[in-house]
Amino acid sequence: xxxxxxxxxxxxxxxxxxxxxxxxxxxxxxxxxxxxxxxxxxxxxxxxxxxxxxxxxxxxxxxxxxxxxxxxxxxxxxxxxxxxxxxxxxxxxxxxxxxxxxxxxxxxxxxxxxxxxxxxxxxxxxxxxxxxxxxxxxxxxxxxxxxxxxxxxxxxxxxxxxxxxxxxxxxxxxxxxxxxxxxxxxxxxxxxxxxxxxxxxxxxxxxxxxxxxxxxxxxxxxxxxxxxxxxxxxxxxxxxx
Amino acid sequence: xxxxxxxxxxxxxxxxxxxxxxxxxxxxxxxxxxxxxxxxxxxxxxxxxxxxxxxxxxxxxxxxxxxxxxxxxxxxxxxxxxxxxxxxxxxxxxxxxxxxxxxxxxxxxxxxxxxxxxxxxxxxxxxxxxxxxxxxxxxxxxxxxxxxxxxxxxxxxxxxxxxxxxxxxxxxxxxxxxxxxxxxxxxxxxxxxxxxxxxxxxxxxxxxxxxxxxxxxxxxxxxxxxxxxxxxxxxxxxxxxxxxxxxxxxxxxxxxxxxxxxxxxxxxxxxxxxxx
Numbered sequence: 112x113x114x115x116x117x118x119x120x121x122x123x124x125x126x127x128x129x130x131x132x133x134x135x136x137x138x139x140x141x142x143x144x145x146x147x148x149x150x151x152x153x154x155x156x157x158x159x160x161x162x163x164x165x166x167x168x169x170x171x172x173x174x175x176x177x178x179x180x181x182x183x184x185x186x187x188x189x190x191x192x193x194x195x196x197x198x199x200x201x202x203x204x205x206x207x208x209x210x211x212x213x214x215x216x217x218x219x220x221x222x223x224x225x226x227x228x229x230x231x232x233x234x235x236x237x238x239x240x241x242x243x244x245x246x247x248x249x250x251x252x253x254x255x256x257x258x259x260x261x262x263x264x265x266x267x268x269x270x271x272x273x274x275x276x277x278x279x280x281x282x283x284x285x286x287x288x289x290x291x292x293x294x295x296x297x298x299x300x301x302x303x304x305x306x307x308x309x310x311x312x313x314x315x316x317x318x319x320x321x322x323x324x325x326x327x328x329x330x331x332x333x334x335x336x337x338x339x340x341x342x343x344x345x346x347x348x349x350x351x352x
Numbered sequence: 353x354x355x356x357x358x359x360x361x362x363x364x365x366x367x368x369x370x371x372x373x374x375x376x377x378x379x380x381x382x383x384x385x386x387x388x389x390x391x392x393x394x395x396x397x398x399x400x401x402x403x404x405x406x407x408x409x410x411x412x413x414x415x416x417x418x419x420x421x422x423x424x425x426x427x428x429x430x431x432x433x434x435x436x437x438x439x440x441x442x443x444x445x446x447x448x449x450x451x452x453x454x455x456x457x458x459x460x461x462x463x464x465x466x467x468x469x470x471x472x473x474x475x476x477x478x479x480x481x482x483x484x485x486x487x488x489x490x491x492x493x494x495x496x497x498x499x500x501x502x503x504x505x506x507x508x509x510x511x512x513x514x515x516x517x518x519x520x521x522x523x524x525x526x527x528x529x530x531x532x533x534x535x536x537x538x539x540x541x542x543x544x545x546x547x548x549x550x551x552x553x554x555x556x557x558x559x560x561x562x563x564x565x566x567x568x569x570x571x572x573x574x575x576x577x578x579x580x581x582x583x584x585x586x587x588x589x590x591x592x593x594x595x596x597x598x599x600x601x602x603x604x605x606x607x608x609x610x611x612x613x614x615x616x617x618x619x620x621x622x623x624x625x626x627x628x
Binding site: 162164183184185186188189193194196200201202203204205209212213214216218220222223224225265268269271 | 481484485486488489491492495496498499500501502503504505506507509510513
């Protein structure tokens with residue numbers, strides 16, 4: 112397998128707070144990587160650095176061994192990286208179908224001039240995440256589980272190579288977690304690469320090939336899930352003893 | 353419609369539209385007044401001037417968001433107003449402006465049909481784009497610009513397109529307006545009253561629809577002119593503002609919202625009849 116996404120020495124500080132400190136790791140094509148750490152350890156900041164929402168103080172990001180650190184967000188997405196947000200960010204005045212449709216639009220003015228013909232593509236994507244019945248609903252009519260499904264649908268609609276999922280299980284019921292896990296597993300089997308941030312380690316365990324643990328912005332452990340949960344430094348970071 | 357395609361759709365509220373209209377108006381006015389250029393040449397050049405000056409002044413502002421964008425566009429309006437008065441008054445006519453400009457057509461009725469024809473063509477073009485994916489992206493920018501970028505779309509590219517369409521529309525309006533009036537003066541085109549008229553027309557008609565601002569503009573113009581018979585002088589503006597405000601409070605989506613409601617009601621009734 113080849114390296115799909117790689118972070119080399121990423122550092123980001125906000126004033127005196129060092130949020131990410133010299134962080135380096137990579138994810139291989141088709142791999143599913145778990146990114147865990149206590150609250151405030153820098154996981155979302157790391158996602159923002161990868162996507163270009165934040166500018167790093169130092170370090171580089173590589174996609175398929177080409178540097179993308181200086182590219183704006185939309186160019187990184189076009190290279191093949193898509194993300195979900197910890198707090199879902201649907202377009203409030205648009206239906207589920209319209210929300211998904213935005214992610215299918217090409218970044219070309221002339222092609223965007225066409226009128227929408229039908230919603231077949233959106234329907235298929237909505238069906239794949241279990242939102243078929245709610246395709247005409249607005250975000251305020253959806254549950255948290257459905258909003259997370261919609262986030263996932265938007266990522267799938269971009270047809271990218273790697274999906275960064277930020278706290279995809281937060282606020283979900285056990286049944287909803289099972290449904291979304293099944294969807295991730297299916298997409299992983301189809302070849303989509305994942306980096307999944309989650310506090311729910313039990314939900315994360317069956318989905319990931321490898322886990323990276325960060326604490327206070329620093330990488331403290333890396334390896335298979337079973338090794339990681341028994342790691343002394345990880346237990347210290349999570350449990351304080 | 354010019355204001356709507358930029359501000360109504362993307363949420364980038366512009367206070368600088370009179371500047372775009374004014375630049376186009378002054379360009380065609382100066383070309384015809386000083387050089388005797390025919391209208392078929394001066395009007396397209398005026399539209400290009402509105403686009404060019406707009407790019408120069410407004411393009412940097414498109415990198416700002418929210419109130420900062422509003423304030424910067426207002427600042428550009430004031431700057432252009434001052435420049436027109438102060439720089440080369442021998443060309444612009446200074447505070448007095450330029451009189452005796454040629455007309456495209458003469459008489460109220462021919463002018464009405466001309467303006468209606470232009471407005472109709474512009475409305476059809478803009479409405480087509482607003483109903484395409486371009487309109488969807490512009491709307492999404494208003495709702496969450498970062499989420500649009502995260503969908504792989506260059507928000508700057510789409511905002512620039514919206515601005516180009518807006519500037520061209522404003523330029524067409526400004527150029528024809530000057531040759532309808534037969535004169536141009538800085539107080540007429542760069543004033544806050546003119547700015548508010550543009551925004552009120554868009555809000556009363558129903559922003560984010562293209563058609564709405566057109567309806568709003570006709571409504572306000574007819575209202576203002578019909579009040580002239582009964583109320584002399586500026587007090588009619590008070591009544592005009594009250595009517596506009598009441599309408600906006602009653603229906604935030606303006607006249608377009610009322611039309612939409614009626615269409616939905618009709619659609620539901622037809623469905624119910626089909627079931628029966």
